[in-house]
Amino acid sequence: MTWTPRVASTLKAATVHHTAGSNSYAAADVPGILRGIYRYHAVTLGWGDIGYNALVDKYGRIWEGRAGGLAQPVVGAHAGGFNTYTFGVSMLGNYDVVPTTPAMINSVSSIIGWKLGLHNVDPYGSAVLTSGGTNKYAAGTAVRLPAIFAHRDTKSTACPGKYGVAKMGEIRARAFGYDMAESYVRALYQDMMGRGADATGLRNWTTLLSGEPVAARSRRASRTARNTAGW
Template sequence: MKLSIALASAVFADTQCTSKGGTCTDYRYTTCYAGYERYICNGDSNRQCCLYCSPTCEAKEELDSAGDSRCTAAGGECKHNTNYCNGTYQSGLCGGGASRQCCTGKEDPDPPVDVGGDYFNRYYGYKLGGKISGEDFSSLSSAKNRCSTLGSSCSGVVNDYAGHYYLSTSYTFSSASGQTTYEKGEKWSARFVPRVEWEARSPTGVTNFQLPARHGLIGHHTAGSHCSDKASCISNMKGTQNYHMDSLGWSDIGYQFLIGEDGRIYEGRGQWRQGAHCSNWNSNTIGFSVMGNFSNRLPNQNALDAVDELIAWLERKNYVNKNCYEFAGHRDKNATVCPGDPLYAHWGSGKYPFWHRKC
Protein backbone atom coordinates (compact mmCIF):
# COMPACT_ATOMS: atom_id res chain seq x y z
CA MET A 1 0.00 0.00 0.00
CA LYS A 2 2.80 2.41 0.84
CA LEU A 3 4.50 1.64 -2.48
CA SER A 4 1.31 2.35 -4.43
CA ILE A 5 0.89 5.69 -2.67
CA ALA A 6 4.49 6.65 -3.38
CA LEU A 7 4.14 5.77 -7.06
CA ALA A 8 0.91 7.69 -7.37
CA SER A 9 2.54 10.71 -5.72
CA ALA A 10 5.50 10.58 -8.11
CA VAL A 11 3.24 10.39 -11.18
CA PHE A 12 1.13 13.26 -9.89
CA ALA A 13 4.16 15.46 -9.18
CA ASP A 14 5.77 14.72 -12.56
CA THR A 15 2.68 15.91 -14.45
CA GLN A 16 3.92 19.50 -14.04
CA CYS A 17 6.85 18.49 -16.23
CA THR A 18 5.06 16.12 -18.63
CA SER A 19 2.34 18.71 -19.27
CA LYS A 20 5.10 20.84 -20.82
CA GLY A 21 6.24 17.90 -22.94
CA GLY A 22 9.27 17.34 -20.72
CA THR A 23 10.75 14.30 -19.01
CA CYS A 24 11.82 14.02 -15.38
CA THR A 25 15.31 12.57 -15.04
CA ASP A 26 18.51 12.81 -13.00
CA TYR A 27 20.10 15.84 -14.66
CA ARG A 28 23.62 14.74 -13.74
CA TYR A 29 23.58 12.04 -16.39
CA THR A 30 21.59 13.44 -19.32
CA THR A 31 22.35 16.48 -21.46
CA CYS A 32 19.17 18.34 -22.35
CA TYR A 33 19.38 20.61 -25.42
CA ALA A 34 16.42 22.77 -24.40
CA GLY A 35 17.60 22.97 -20.80
CA TYR A 36 16.20 21.87 -17.46
CA GLU A 37 13.50 23.34 -15.24
CA ARG A 38 13.76 22.73 -11.49
CA TYR A 39 11.12 22.07 -8.83
CA ILE A 40 8.47 20.49 -11.07
CA CYS A 41 9.58 16.85 -10.64
CA ASN A 42 9.11 14.51 -7.73
CA GLY A 43 12.22 13.52 -5.79
CA ASP A 44 15.44 15.23 -4.73
CA SER A 45 17.07 18.26 -6.36
CA ASN A 46 18.94 16.11 -8.88
CA ARG A 47 15.66 15.00 -10.48
CA GLN A 48 14.76 17.79 -12.89
CA CYS A 49 12.56 18.36 -15.92
CA CYS A 50 14.32 18.04 -19.28
CA LEU A 51 12.27 20.35 -21.48
CA TYR A 52 11.08 19.20 -24.90
CA CYS A 53 13.39 20.00 -27.81
CA SER A 54 11.42 20.16 -31.06
CA PRO A 55 12.93 19.35 -34.49
CA THR A 56 13.48 23.11 -34.91
CA CYS A 57 15.28 23.16 -31.55
CA GLU A 58 17.45 20.18 -32.58
CA ALA A 59 18.34 21.87 -35.88
CA LYS A 60 19.32 25.06 -34.02
CA GLU A 61 21.52 23.06 -31.64
CA GLU A 62 23.35 21.54 -34.61
CA LEU A 63 23.81 24.99 -36.18
CA ASP A 64 24.98 26.56 -32.91
CA SER A 65 27.54 23.79 -32.34
CA ALA A 66 29.51 25.04 -35.36
CA GLY A 67 30.66 27.92 -33.15
CA ASP A 68 31.96 25.75 -30.30
CA SER A 69 35.62 25.48 -31.31
CA ARG A 70 37.01 27.72 -28.55
CA CYS A 71 35.21 25.67 -25.91
CA THR A 72 36.33 22.32 -27.27
CA ALA A 73 39.91 23.62 -27.55
CA ALA A 74 39.72 24.33 -23.81
CA GLY A 75 38.56 20.77 -23.15
CA GLY A 76 34.99 21.88 -22.43
CA GLU A 77 31.48 21.09 -23.63
CA CYS A 78 28.87 23.58 -24.84
CA LYS A 79 25.34 23.15 -23.52
CA HIS A 80 22.43 25.04 -21.97
CA ASN A 81 23.68 26.37 -18.64
CA THR A 82 20.90 24.67 -16.66
CA ASN A 83 22.56 21.33 -17.41
CA TYR A 84 24.85 19.73 -14.84
CA CYS A 85 28.48 20.91 -14.99
CA ASN A 86 31.16 19.28 -12.86
CA GLY A 87 33.27 22.42 -13.09
CA THR A 88 32.48 25.99 -14.13
CA TYR A 89 30.39 27.54 -16.92
CA GLN A 90 32.14 30.19 -19.04
CA SER A 91 30.43 32.55 -21.47
CA GLY A 92 31.73 33.72 -24.84
CA LEU A 93 33.15 30.35 -25.96
CA CYS A 94 30.10 28.73 -27.60
CA GLY A 95 27.85 29.31 -30.56
CA GLY A 96 24.24 30.30 -29.97
CA GLY A 97 22.60 32.50 -27.36
CA ALA A 98 23.83 33.65 -23.96
CA SER A 99 22.41 30.62 -22.13
CA ARG A 100 24.55 28.25 -24.18
CA GLN A 101 27.85 28.17 -22.31
CA CYS A 102 31.07 26.19 -22.03
CA CYS A 103 31.30 23.71 -19.17
CA THR A 104 34.99 23.42 -18.37
CA GLY A 105 35.60 20.52 -16.03
CA LYS A 106 37.68 20.68 -12.89
CA GLU A 107 41.36 20.36 -13.62
CA ASP A 108 43.52 17.87 -11.81
CA PRO A 109 44.79 19.61 -8.67
CA ASP A 110 48.39 20.74 -8.57
CA PRO A 111 50.61 18.67 -6.27
CA PRO A 112 51.17 20.08 -2.76
CA VAL A 113 53.62 22.98 -2.77
CA ASP A 114 56.53 23.13 -0.34
CA VAL A 115 57.61 26.37 1.30
CA GLY A 116 59.38 28.46 -1.33
CA GLY A 117 57.56 26.70 -4.17
CA ASP A 118 55.13 28.26 -6.65
CA TYR A 119 51.36 27.80 -6.77
CA PHE A 120 48.96 28.97 -9.49
CA ASN A 121 45.49 30.39 -8.75
CA ARG A 122 42.91 30.16 -11.53
CA TYR A 123 40.73 33.10 -12.72
CA TYR A 124 38.17 32.66 -15.50
CA GLY A 125 37.51 35.57 -17.84
CA TYR A 126 40.66 37.55 -16.94
CA LYS A 127 44.18 38.04 -18.19
CA LEU A 128 47.34 39.51 -16.66
CA GLY A 129 49.29 42.33 -18.28
CA GLY A 130 52.80 42.32 -19.70
CA LYS A 131 52.90 39.46 -22.20
CA ILE A 132 56.40 37.98 -22.51
CA SER A 133 57.32 37.84 -26.19
CA GLY A 134 58.32 34.46 -27.59
CA GLU A 135 57.11 32.48 -24.57
CA ASP A 136 54.17 30.48 -26.02
CA PHE A 137 53.31 26.92 -25.02
CA SER A 138 50.89 24.20 -26.10
CA SER A 139 50.41 22.75 -22.61
CA LEU A 140 49.60 24.30 -19.25
CA SER A 141 52.17 22.26 -17.36
CA SER A 142 54.99 23.41 -19.66
CA ALA A 143 53.92 27.03 -19.31
CA LYS A 144 53.75 26.78 -15.50
CA ASN A 145 57.19 25.17 -15.33
CA ARG A 146 58.70 27.89 -17.51
CA CYS A 147 57.02 30.62 -15.45
CA SER A 148 58.53 29.18 -12.28
CA THR A 149 61.95 29.03 -13.94
CA LEU A 150 61.75 32.74 -14.77
CA GLY A 151 61.23 33.66 -11.11
CA SER A 152 59.87 37.12 -10.29
CA SER A 153 59.88 38.18 -13.96
CA CYS A 154 56.83 35.95 -14.60
CA SER A 155 53.54 36.69 -12.83
CA GLY A 156 51.50 33.90 -14.34
CA VAL A 157 50.14 32.02 -17.35
CA VAL A 158 47.26 33.04 -19.61
CA ASN A 159 45.29 30.61 -21.79
CA ASP A 160 43.77 32.58 -24.65
CA TYR A 161 41.93 29.49 -25.99
CA ALA A 162 43.59 29.94 -29.36
CA GLY A 163 45.56 26.76 -28.78
CA HIS A 164 48.40 28.11 -26.67
CA TYR A 165 49.42 29.54 -23.30
CA TYR A 166 51.56 32.64 -22.86
CA LEU A 167 53.42 34.18 -19.92
CA SER A 168 52.86 37.55 -18.23
CA THR A 169 54.97 39.90 -16.15
CA SER A 170 52.32 41.99 -14.36
CA TYR A 171 49.85 41.25 -11.57
CA THR A 172 47.37 43.71 -13.08
CA PHE A 173 44.15 41.94 -14.06
CA SER A 174 41.88 42.96 -16.91
CA SER A 175 38.66 41.40 -18.23
CA ALA A 176 39.18 39.02 -21.15
CA SER A 177 36.14 37.02 -22.21
CA GLY A 178 36.99 33.38 -22.87
CA GLN A 179 40.47 33.53 -21.37
CA THR A 180 41.79 31.98 -18.17
CA THR A 181 44.65 33.24 -16.01
CA TYR A 182 46.83 31.16 -13.70
CA GLU A 183 48.28 33.70 -11.28
CA LYS A 184 51.62 32.64 -9.81
CA GLY A 185 52.42 33.04 -6.13
CA GLU A 186 55.03 31.78 -3.70
CA LYS A 187 54.16 29.62 -0.72
CA TRP A 188 55.97 31.90 1.70
CA SER A 189 55.18 29.99 4.91
CA ALA A 190 54.21 26.51 6.00
CA ARG A 191 51.16 28.19 7.57
CA PHE A 192 50.04 29.73 4.27
CA VAL A 193 47.16 28.11 2.32
CA PRO A 194 46.68 29.67 -1.16
CA ARG A 195 43.35 29.84 -2.96
CA VAL A 196 44.12 26.87 -5.18
CA GLU A 197 44.75 24.70 -2.10
CA TRP A 198 41.36 25.39 -0.49
CA GLU A 199 39.66 25.25 -3.91
CA ALA A 200 38.29 28.79 -4.03
CA ARG A 201 35.67 29.67 -6.63
CA SER A 202 36.72 31.94 -9.46
CA PRO A 203 35.60 35.54 -8.74
CA THR A 204 32.91 37.25 -10.78
CA GLY A 205 34.82 40.54 -10.76
CA VAL A 206 38.29 41.90 -10.04
CA THR A 207 39.47 45.31 -8.83
CA ASN A 208 43.23 45.74 -8.85
CA PHE A 209 44.86 47.00 -5.65
CA GLN A 210 47.73 49.48 -5.35
CA LEU A 211 50.65 48.31 -3.19
CA PRO A 212 51.83 49.25 -0.68
CA ALA A 213 48.42 49.84 0.85
CA ARG A 214 48.21 53.62 1.05
CA HIS A 215 46.77 53.71 4.55
CA GLY A 216 47.45 50.40 6.21
CA LEU A 217 45.86 47.31 7.68
CA ILE A 218 42.45 46.54 9.22
CA GLY A 219 41.77 43.52 11.44
CA HIS A 220 38.41 41.75 11.74
CA HIS A 221 36.72 38.64 13.06
CA THR A 222 34.21 36.83 10.86
CA ALA A 223 31.72 36.51 13.78
CA GLY A 224 30.96 33.05 12.36
CA SER A 225 32.05 29.51 13.08
CA HIS A 226 35.35 28.66 14.75
CA CYS A 227 37.71 26.11 13.22
CA SER A 228 40.71 24.35 14.72
CA ASP A 229 41.84 21.97 11.95
CA LYS A 230 42.51 22.38 8.25
CA ALA A 231 39.41 20.50 7.06
CA SER A 232 36.99 22.59 9.14
CA CYS A 233 38.80 25.84 8.27
CA ILE A 234 38.57 25.04 4.55
CA SER A 235 34.87 24.36 5.07
CA ASN A 236 34.61 27.79 6.75
CA MET A 237 36.45 29.44 3.86
CA LYS A 238 34.09 27.93 1.29
CA GLY A 239 31.03 28.80 3.36
CA THR A 240 32.19 32.40 3.82
CA GLN A 241 32.94 32.76 0.10
CA ASN A 242 29.53 31.33 -0.81
CA TYR A 243 27.80 33.70 1.61
CA HIS A 244 29.67 36.75 0.35
CA MET A 245 29.08 35.88 -3.31
CA ASP A 246 25.64 34.27 -3.32
CA SER A 247 23.86 36.07 -0.46
CA LEU A 248 25.59 39.46 -0.42
CA GLY A 249 26.20 39.62 -4.16
CA TRP A 250 29.91 40.39 -3.85
CA SER A 251 32.41 39.32 -6.50
CA ASP A 252 34.42 37.10 -4.13
CA ILE A 253 35.17 36.47 -0.47
CA GLY A 254 35.59 39.91 1.09
CA TYR A 255 38.87 39.69 3.00
CA GLN A 256 42.35 39.54 1.52
CA PHE A 257 43.44 37.00 4.15
CA LEU A 258 41.77 34.88 6.84
CA ILE A 259 43.23 33.19 9.92
CA GLY A 260 42.07 29.94 11.49
CA GLU A 261 42.57 28.61 15.00
CA ASP A 262 44.46 25.80 13.29
CA GLY A 263 47.27 28.37 13.00
CA ARG A 264 47.01 28.68 9.21
CA ILE A 265 46.79 31.78 7.03
CA TYR A 266 44.25 31.35 4.25
CA GLU A 267 44.46 33.44 1.09
CA GLY A 268 41.20 35.25 0.34
CA ARG A 269 41.44 37.84 -2.42
CA GLY A 270 45.17 38.13 -1.80
CA GLN A 271 47.32 41.24 -1.84
CA TRP A 272 46.93 42.00 -5.57
CA ARG A 273 43.15 42.57 -5.48
CA GLN A 274 41.07 45.09 -3.57
CA GLY A 275 39.00 43.64 -0.76
CA ALA A 276 35.42 44.28 0.38
CA HIS A 277 35.96 44.31 4.13
CA CYS A 278 35.46 47.89 5.40
CA SER A 279 33.22 50.51 3.77
CA ASN A 280 35.12 53.59 2.51
CA TRP A 281 38.49 51.99 3.32
CA ASN A 282 38.77 49.13 0.84
CA SER A 283 40.80 51.09 -1.70
CA ASN A 284 43.65 51.93 0.69
CA THR A 285 43.81 49.14 3.28
CA ILE A 286 44.45 45.41 3.40
CA GLY A 287 41.86 43.50 5.42
CA PHE A 288 42.38 40.26 7.29
CA SER A 289 39.93 38.37 9.50
CA VAL A 290 40.22 35.74 12.22
CA MET A 291 37.61 33.03 11.66
CA GLY A 292 35.19 32.87 14.56
CA ASN A 293 33.36 35.12 17.01
CA PHE A 294 35.68 36.75 19.54
CA SER A 295 33.25 38.97 21.39
CA ASN A 296 33.82 36.99 24.60
CA ARG A 297 37.26 35.40 24.28
CA LEU A 298 40.60 35.70 22.51
CA PRO A 299 41.50 33.43 19.61
CA ASN A 300 43.86 30.65 20.64
CA GLN A 301 47.63 31.10 20.52
CA ASN A 302 47.84 29.34 17.13
CA ALA A 303 45.69 32.04 15.55
CA LEU A 304 47.45 34.91 17.36
CA ASP A 305 50.83 33.62 16.16
CA ALA A 306 49.50 33.34 12.60
CA VAL A 307 48.31 36.96 12.72
CA ASP A 308 51.79 38.03 13.80
CA GLU A 309 53.38 36.06 10.96
CA LEU A 310 51.01 37.58 8.41
CA ILE A 311 51.73 41.13 9.60
CA ALA A 312 55.50 40.50 9.60
CA TRP A 313 55.29 39.20 6.01
CA LEU A 314 53.20 42.17 4.83
CA GLU A 315 55.79 44.53 6.34
CA ARG A 316 58.76 42.59 4.96
CA LYS A 317 57.30 42.60 1.43
CA ASN A 318 56.32 46.28 1.81
CA TYR A 319 52.69 45.46 1.01
CA VAL A 320 52.00 47.86 3.87
CA ASN A 321 54.46 50.73 4.21
CA LYS A 322 57.04 49.22 6.57
CA ASN A 323 58.18 52.71 7.63
CA CYS A 324 54.74 53.90 8.73
CA TYR A 325 51.19 52.60 8.37
CA GLU A 326 48.09 52.38 10.55
CA PHE A 327 46.96 49.04 11.98
CA ALA A 328 43.32 49.45 13.09
CA GLY A 329 40.36 47.36 14.07
CA HIS A 330 37.19 47.30 12.00
CA ARG A 331 35.31 49.23 14.71
CA ASP A 332 37.75 52.13 14.31
CA LYS A 333 36.48 52.74 10.78
CA ASN A 334 32.82 51.57 10.81
CA ALA A 335 30.02 51.32 13.37
CA THR A 336 30.51 47.69 14.44
CA VAL A 337 31.64 45.57 17.42
CA CYS A 338 34.10 43.76 15.14
CA PRO A 339 36.65 42.33 15.95
CA GLY A 340 35.22 41.78 19.45
CA ASP A 341 36.42 43.35 22.71
CA PRO A 342 39.09 40.77 23.70
CA LEU A 343 40.78 40.73 20.29
CA TYR A 344 40.58 44.51 19.91
CA ALA A 345 42.17 44.92 23.37
CA HIS A 346 44.93 42.45 22.47
CA TRP A 347 45.87 44.38 19.35
CA GLY A 348 45.84 47.63 21.33
CA SER A 349 47.92 46.28 24.22
CA GLY A 350 51.14 47.93 23.05
CA LYS A 351 52.60 44.90 21.26
CA TYR A 352 51.96 46.34 17.80
CA PRO A 353 53.94 49.54 17.11
CA PHE A 354 51.72 50.63 14.22
CA TRP A 355 48.43 50.27 16.09
CA HIS A 356 46.52 53.54 15.52
CA ARG A 357 49.70 55.15 14.12
CA LYS A 358 49.18 58.44 12.31
CA CYS A 359 51.55 58.80 9.39
Protein backbone atom coordinates in the same frame (compact mmCIF):
# COMPACT_ATOMS: atom_id res chain seq x y z
CA MET B 1 33.86 32.84 -10.73
CA THR B 2 33.69 35.60 -13.34
CA TRP B 3 34.59 38.45 -11.00
CA THR B 4 37.84 40.25 -11.88
CA PRO B 5 39.99 41.42 -8.94
CA ARG B 6 40.74 45.13 -8.62
CA VAL B 7 44.29 46.04 -7.66
CA ALA B 8 45.13 49.30 -5.89
CA SER B 9 48.24 51.31 -6.67
CA THR B 10 49.71 50.63 -3.23
CA LEU B 11 48.90 49.52 0.32
CA LYS B 12 48.72 51.89 3.30
CA ALA B 13 47.24 49.90 6.20
CA ALA B 14 45.86 46.59 7.45
CA THR B 15 42.46 45.94 9.02
CA VAL B 16 41.85 43.26 11.66
CA HIS B 17 38.48 41.49 11.71
CA HIS B 18 36.75 38.43 13.07
CA THR B 19 34.16 36.38 11.20
CA ALA B 20 31.86 36.28 14.28
CA GLY B 21 31.06 32.62 13.57
CA SER B 22 31.41 29.50 15.70
CA ASN B 23 34.53 28.91 17.77
CA SER B 24 33.97 25.17 18.22
CA TYR B 25 35.32 24.08 14.84
CA ALA B 26 37.94 21.39 14.34
CA ALA B 27 40.87 21.78 11.95
CA ALA B 28 39.14 19.58 9.38
CA ASP B 29 36.04 21.81 9.46
CA VAL B 30 37.81 24.92 8.18
CA PRO B 31 37.59 24.27 4.40
CA GLY B 32 33.82 23.84 4.74
CA ILE B 33 33.55 27.04 6.77
CA LEU B 34 35.52 28.88 4.09
CA ARG B 35 33.19 27.53 1.42
CA GLY B 36 30.26 28.92 3.41
CA ILE B 37 31.92 32.34 3.74
CA TYR B 38 32.69 32.32 0.04
CA ARG B 39 29.09 31.56 -0.91
CA TYR B 40 27.71 34.22 1.45
CA HIS B 41 30.10 36.93 0.32
CA ALA B 42 30.32 36.07 -3.39
CA VAL B 43 26.77 34.92 -4.12
CA THR B 44 24.41 36.22 -1.42
CA LEU B 45 26.03 39.64 -1.03
CA GLY B 46 27.23 39.83 -4.62
CA TRP B 47 30.82 40.72 -3.75
CA GLY B 48 32.29 38.32 -6.32
CA ASP B 49 34.61 36.58 -3.85
CA ILE B 50 35.43 36.42 -0.15
CA GLY B 51 35.64 39.97 1.16
CA TYR B 52 38.70 39.44 3.38
CA ASN B 53 42.12 39.29 1.78
CA ALA B 54 43.19 36.58 4.21
CA LEU B 55 41.70 34.52 7.03
CA VAL B 56 43.43 32.90 10.00
CA ASP B 57 41.97 29.98 11.95
CA LYS B 58 42.49 29.30 15.64
CA TYR B 59 45.22 26.79 14.80
CA GLY B 60 47.31 29.54 13.22
CA ARG B 61 46.79 28.46 9.63
CA ILE B 62 46.56 31.29 7.09
CA TRP B 63 44.15 31.03 4.18
CA GLU B 64 43.91 33.34 1.21
CA GLY B 65 40.49 34.93 0.86
CA ARG B 66 40.02 37.32 -2.05
CA ALA B 67 41.76 35.99 -5.14
CA GLY B 68 44.38 37.87 -7.07
CA GLY B 69 47.63 37.09 -5.32
CA LEU B 70 48.63 37.80 -1.74
CA ALA B 71 51.60 39.80 -2.93
CA GLN B 72 49.39 42.32 -4.76
CA PRO B 73 47.33 45.11 -3.12
CA VAL B 74 44.03 43.52 -4.19
CA VAL B 75 41.03 45.61 -3.13
CA GLY B 76 38.84 43.60 -0.78
CA ALA B 77 35.30 43.99 0.53
CA HIS B 78 36.00 43.80 4.24
CA ALA B 79 35.73 47.35 5.60
CA GLY B 80 33.06 49.19 3.62
CA GLY B 81 34.26 52.69 2.84
CA PHE B 82 37.88 51.79 3.62
CA ASN B 83 38.64 48.87 1.31
CA THR B 84 41.04 50.63 -1.05
CA TYR B 85 44.67 50.69 0.16
CA THR B 86 43.95 48.26 3.03
CA PHE B 87 44.64 44.56 3.62
CA GLY B 88 41.86 42.81 5.51
CA VAL B 89 42.72 39.86 7.76
CA SER B 90 39.90 38.07 9.57
CA MET B 91 40.19 35.71 12.51
CA LEU B 92 37.90 32.71 12.10
CA GLY B 93 35.46 32.72 15.02
CA ASN B 94 33.76 35.11 17.41
CA TYR B 95 36.31 36.90 19.58
CA ASP B 96 33.76 38.90 21.46
CA VAL B 97 32.87 35.74 23.41
CA VAL B 98 36.14 33.76 23.70
CA PRO B 99 39.82 34.75 23.77
CA THR B 100 42.00 34.46 20.69
CA THR B 101 44.69 31.75 20.56
CA PRO B 102 48.45 32.45 20.58
CA ALA B 103 48.87 30.61 17.26
CA MET B 104 46.20 32.78 15.68
CA ILE B 105 47.74 36.04 16.88
CA ASN B 106 51.21 34.92 15.75
CA SER B 107 49.92 34.27 12.25
CA VAL B 108 47.79 37.41 12.03
CA SER B 109 50.84 39.43 13.05
CA SER B 110 53.23 37.70 10.68
CA ILE B 111 51.11 37.98 7.55
CA ILE B 112 50.36 41.63 8.31
CA GLY B 113 54.04 42.34 9.00
CA TRP B 114 55.00 40.62 5.76
CA LYS B 115 52.32 42.40 3.74
CA LEU B 116 53.07 45.87 5.12
CA GLY B 117 56.77 45.22 4.60
CA LEU B 118 56.18 44.71 0.87
CA HIS B 119 54.92 48.30 0.72
CA ASN B 120 57.34 49.87 3.22
CA VAL B 121 54.60 50.57 5.75
CA ASP B 122 55.66 50.91 9.39
CA PRO B 123 53.39 48.70 11.58
CA TYR B 124 53.60 51.42 14.24
CA GLY B 125 52.84 54.19 11.77
CA SER B 126 49.59 55.71 10.56
CA ALA B 127 47.82 56.43 7.30
CA VAL B 128 45.27 58.97 6.09
CA LEU B 129 42.41 57.21 4.29
CA THR B 130 39.38 58.81 2.70
CA SER B 131 36.07 57.30 3.77
CA GLY B 132 33.77 56.01 1.10
CA GLY B 133 30.93 56.38 3.59
CA THR B 134 30.23 54.40 6.78
CA ASN B 135 27.99 54.80 9.82
CA LYS B 136 30.99 56.39 11.55
CA TYR B 137 32.55 58.59 8.88
CA ALA B 138 30.70 60.37 6.07
CA ALA B 139 31.88 59.86 2.51
CA GLY B 140 34.82 62.09 1.65
CA THR B 141 36.06 62.40 5.24
CA ALA B 142 39.83 62.09 5.57
CA VAL B 143 40.60 59.86 8.55
CA ARG B 144 44.00 59.22 10.14
CA LEU B 145 44.20 55.62 11.29
CA PRO B 146 46.90 53.38 12.73
CA ALA B 147 48.72 51.38 10.07
CA ILE B 148 47.17 48.33 11.74
CA PHE B 149 43.64 49.10 12.87
CA ALA B 150 40.54 47.26 14.05
CA HIS B 151 37.42 47.24 11.89
CA ARG B 152 35.53 49.06 14.62
CA ASP B 153 37.86 52.03 14.13
CA THR B 154 36.06 52.83 10.87
CA LYS B 155 32.53 51.58 11.58
CA SER B 156 30.17 51.22 14.54
CA THR B 157 30.70 47.49 15.04
CA ALA B 158 32.12 45.15 17.68
CA CYS B 159 34.52 43.63 15.12
CA PRO B 160 37.03 42.11 15.83
CA GLY B 161 35.47 41.51 19.26
CA LYS B 162 36.69 42.64 22.67
CA TYR B 163 39.31 39.89 22.85
CA GLY B 164 40.53 40.73 19.35
CA VAL B 165 40.75 44.43 20.17
CA ALA B 166 42.73 43.59 23.31
CA LYS B 167 45.39 42.01 21.10
CA MET B 168 45.89 44.96 18.74
CA GLY B 169 48.98 46.19 20.58
CA GLU B 170 50.53 42.73 20.47
CA ILE B 171 49.71 42.36 16.78
CA ARG B 172 51.46 45.66 16.01
CA ALA B 173 54.51 44.68 18.05
CA ARG B 174 54.79 41.25 16.45
CA ALA B 175 54.20 42.65 12.96
CA PHE B 176 56.96 45.19 13.57
CA GLY B 177 59.31 42.43 14.74
CA TYR B 178 58.58 40.37 11.64
CA ASP B 179 59.04 43.35 9.34
CA MET B 180 62.39 44.26 10.94
CA ALA B 181 63.61 40.65 10.80
CA GLU B 182 62.75 40.39 7.10
CA SER B 183 64.65 43.60 6.31
CA TYR B 184 67.68 42.26 8.20
CA VAL B 185 67.61 38.93 6.34
CA ARG B 186 67.39 40.69 2.96
CA ALA B 187 70.40 42.85 3.85
CA LEU B 188 72.41 39.82 5.00
CA TYR B 189 71.76 37.95 1.77
CA GLN B 190 72.94 40.91 -0.27
CA ASP B 191 75.98 41.63 1.90
CA MET B 192 77.20 38.07 2.47
CA MET B 193 76.02 36.28 -0.68
CA GLY B 194 75.86 39.09 -3.21
CA ARG B 195 72.31 38.29 -4.24
CA GLY B 196 68.74 38.75 -3.21
CA ALA B 197 67.07 36.32 -0.83
CA ASP B 198 65.22 33.35 -2.29
CA ALA B 199 61.61 32.95 -1.12
CA THR B 200 62.18 29.86 1.02
CA GLY B 201 65.31 31.18 2.71
CA LEU B 202 63.72 34.57 3.35
CA ARG B 203 60.64 33.00 4.91
CA ASN B 204 62.52 30.51 7.11
CA TRP B 205 65.23 32.86 8.37
CA THR B 206 62.77 35.67 9.00
CA THR B 207 60.55 33.26 10.92
CA LEU B 208 63.43 32.09 13.09
CA LEU B 209 64.69 35.60 13.78
CA SER B 210 61.23 36.89 14.67
CA GLY B 211 60.83 34.09 17.21
CA GLU B 212 57.93 32.19 15.64
CA PRO B 213 57.76 28.43 14.96
CA VAL B 214 58.04 27.77 11.23
CA ALA B 215 54.84 25.71 11.31
CA ALA B 216 52.89 28.67 12.63
CA ARG B 217 53.64 30.55 9.43
CA SER B 218 52.16 28.01 7.04
CA ARG B 219 50.47 30.07 4.35
CA ARG B 220 47.78 28.71 2.07
CA ALA B 221 48.33 30.09 -1.41
CA SER B 222 45.31 30.69 -3.58
CA ARG B 223 45.36 27.43 -5.48
CA THR B 224 46.05 25.28 -2.41
CA ALA B 225 43.33 26.86 -0.32
CA ARG B 226 40.76 26.80 -3.06
CA ASN B 227 41.47 23.22 -4.05
CA THR B 228 41.29 22.08 -0.45
CA ALA B 229 38.02 23.92 0.04
CA GLY B 230 36.64 22.53 -3.21
CA TRP B 231 36.09 25.92 -4.87
